[in-house]
Amino acid sequence: MRVLYLDCFAGIAGDMLLAALLDAGADFDLVRKGLSSLPIDGYTIETGKGESCGIAAAYVHIKTTEKQPHRKLQDILDLIEQGNLTDSVKEKACHLFRRLAEAEAKVHGTAVEQVHFHEVGAVDSICDIIGCLLALESLDVNRVICSPLPLSSGAVQCEHGLLPLPAPATLELIKGVPTRQTDIEGELVTPTGAVLAVTLAHSFSSLPGMMIEKVGYGMGTRDLGFPNILRAIIGETEESAISPADEGNHDGIMVLECSIDDLNPEIYPYLIEKLLETGAADAFLSPIIMKRGRPGVLLTVLTHQEKWSQLARIIFEETSTLGIRMRRDMRKVLLRETARVSTPYGKITVKFGRFSDEESPVQIAPEYRDCCAAAKQFGIPLKQVYNEAVAAALDMVKNNCSNEGEVMIDRHKKD
Numbered sequence: 001m002r003v004l005y006l007d008c009f010a011g012i013a014g015d016m017l018l019a020a021l022l023d024a025g026a027d028f029d030l031v032r033k034g035l036s037s038l039p040i041d042g043y044t045i046e047t048g049k050g051e052s053c054g055i056a057a058a059y060v061h062i063k064t065t066e067k068q069p070h071r072k073l074q075d076i077l078d079l080i081e082q083g084n085l086t087d088s089v090k091e092k093a094c095h096l097f098r099r100l101a102e103a104e105a106k107v108h109g110t111a112v113e114q115v116h117f118h119e120v121g122a123v124d125s126i127c128d129i130i131g132c133l134l135a136l137e138s139l140d141v142n143r144v145i146c147s148p149l150p151l152s153s154g155a156v157q158c159e160h161g162l163l164p165l166p167a168p169a170t171l172e173l174i175k176g177v178p179t180r181q182t183d184i185e186g187e188l189v190t191p192t193g194a195v196l197a198v199t200l201a202h203s204f205s206s207l208p209g210m211m212i213e214k215v216g217y218g219m220g221t222r223d224l225g226f227p228n229i230l231r232a233i234i235g236e237t238e239e240s241a242i243s244p245a246d247e248g249n250h251d252g253i254m255v256l257e258c259s260i261d262d263l264n265p266e267i268y269p270y271l272i273e274k275l276l277e278t279g280a281a282d283a284f285l286s287p288i289i290m291k292r293g294r295p296g297v298l299l300t301v302l303t304h305q306e307k308w309s310q311l312a313r314i315i316f317e318e319t320s321t322l323g324i325r326m327r328r329d330m331r332k333v334l335l336r337e338t339a340r341v342s343t344p345y346g347k348i349t350v351k352f353g354r355f356s357d358e359e360s361p362v363q364i365a366p367e368y369r370d371c372c373a374a375a376k377q378f379g380i381p382l383k384q385v386y387n388e389a390v391a392a393a394l395d396m397v398k399n400n401c402s403n404e405g406e407v408m409i410d411r412h413k414k415d
Helices: 014-023 028-036 073-082 087-108 123-139 168-173 191-200 267-278 305-318 368-378 382-399
Strands: 002-007 043-052 055-064 143-146 149-153 155-158 161-164 179-185 211-219 229-236 249-260 282-289 295-303 325-333 335-343 346-354 363-366
Touching: 014 028, 014 055, 014 123, 014 191, 014 211, 014 229, 028 043, 028 123, 043 123, 043 211, 055 123, 073 087, 073 123, 087 123, 087 168, 087 191, 087 305, 123 191, 143 191, 168 191, 249 305, 267 282, 267 295, 267 305, 295 305, 335 382, 346 368, 346 382, 363 368, 363 382, 368 382
Parallel strands: 002 143, 055 211, 149 179
Antiparallel strands: 002 229, 043 055, 155 161, 211 229, 249 295, 249 325, 282 295, 335 346, 346 363
């Protein structure tokens, strides 16, 4: 597996990450072309090599030549949609800015839609974030791992005046992420750097064992008394280095969750069906007790990366929630396949789950809808159809062939 490890021993900022990715071999022409497609004027991109405490490192400076407006979230989302970018880059960029807006709204006690991004909305931050996504796309890595983030003390000047460090928005963004305390005064992790780290990284840990291919260095602008650089390390690693070393396969899954206590319950069945039809891997409801003792419902949706934005939109449109919690989880999955087996009650679809191609199934599950339809048609108990389908599936496995020559379909399908 091709892995990118972000070694944030001196912190992380958007320009440092972009410089490190370019130094590690990302395609700068692709980055420049993508950024130039955005409807933004009045800036230049300067790249080059510098030195921090004796270590050569790349730098990226976004310099504005015209005054830039303060942009709200929707302004930035509109800019992204107008750019000539891949759907994946657009989706991730919108997600990053939404997370930034949510953090700023929480800190300043306002609605997400009313947040003026100030520094974050400035052209340099827009270029840093979208530039990093374009650079990462060109590197073709399968997984991003980040080191624990260093926390510092002191204060930083911003549009609102002096703010304590770590900046309040940064603290909101790194909730639940491993950190380490330092005795350094001055900003090490910026809000832009924080949102990039927590959104792009699949996990936070020390450097995994790998065969290192490339190392990129991106430098910051301040003198810390030690190398003010971010290292981007790219290499090949065994799956077991980043996943539990046991049988089965592993992949990432997005989890969308929201708590609801004021929705007509008749809507939930329609909502779940719509989410599943749109591509959710699973969607379910759990009863919860919310604030002031009110009974509510926890909606949980599992989805692959490419579908989360579409599913989140459905949740907002069909429910009364004002926010959705999102996270990446790792899961262990069996290799999956389906087959149509012959029973006394007609053809029934059966799902199989295996540890590997060479091993017998450890899970056999008849398709509910097929069994239900057969039970109604023949006027027999549903479990009787289930038992016949399982028996036919076991016979198929025993004979190591498909039932009556019917070919297995959807092999290794993941949901």
